[in-house]
């Protein structure tokens with residue numbers, strides 16, 4: 417595996433690959449890699465001949481300076497983990513000056529999807545995501561890009577953006593990878609204290625209980641209320657808990673076959689998200 421940190425070296429590399437008839441898969445990440453990320457890389461098996469993992473903690477998608485400052489980082493450990501998996505050709509880890517030259521003034525905005533759920537909670541977040549993902553897709557010239565369903569709203573928004581901008585790349589969605597107790601793997605989990613880690617299991621547990629209650633005929637409003645209280649009792653501050661249509665993320669009913677339950681909630685200053693389909 418080659419570590420590339422400049423745009424020019426990346427361009428040279430992918431230009432050579434395309435000339436040789438290779439197809440390229442990319443897994444965009446913010447590093448501090450875990451099994452969820454490795455599952456995204458594995459999902460590219462048999463679909464492409466070259467694989468790139470990008471690691472870039474994108475400053476413009478953070479609406480909270482402390483969240484950016486405290487975001488877990490560790491490029492050496494990330495490189496060692498990817499090296500061990502043996503199926504990554506390039507780890508692309510640009511620094512901020514490679515991505516945002518002085519005077520950088522452009523934003524990609526996906527209206528509608530960017531202002532609900534996490535977008536309402538984190539103003540500007542999805543403009544930052546859409547902008548950096550556009551740049552990473554153009555820089556890597558990827559044919560396929562893998563994204564996790566753990567960040568389901570991000571996945572919907574990126575699909576919309578790729579379609580709207582005619583970007584020549586297809587999206588590979590990957591189901592959420594979970595710990596044995598159900599907690600979705602997430603880089604921010606590394607910031608949880610042992611006590612918070614125990615509390616955190618309430619997140620998937622409450623979602624599952626909520627889904628069961630809705631399937632048994634409980635009204636959406638009442639069921640969400642019970643679930644929200646369970647989370648508060650476990651020590652969470654709940655930012656949103658909502659049932660949305662799986663394609664457009666509009667509010668929906670339990671009878672909708674694409675209905676998904678979405679949650680964002682914090683333990684201390686650590687904000688976690690999760691989602692599960694009803695069906």
Ligand SMILES: Nc1ncnc2c1ncn2[C@@H]1O[C@H](COP(=O)(O)OP(=O)(O)OP(=O)(O)O)[C@@H](O)[C@H]1O
Pocket residue numbers: 444445446447452453455456562563564565566567590591592593594600601602603604605
């Ligand atoms: N548990 C998981 N299962 C499947 N995909 C995941 C999982 N965790 C992260 N991903 C995906 O990996 C990609 C990179 O995500 P990112 O680097 O932000 O990691 P993360 O674990 O989501 O961190 P955090 O949410 O704390 O920022 C995204 O497409 C994300 O959806």
Ligand SMILES: CC(C)(CO)[C@@H](O)C(=O)[O-]
Pocket residue numbers: 444445446472474477545548549567570
């Ligand atoms: C897609 C992404 C790498 C853009 O910075 C980030 O939002 C993430 O890791 O999900």
Ligand code: BAL
Pocket residue numbers: 446477478567
């Ligand atoms: N995985 C989502 C990136 C973020 O929280 O900024």
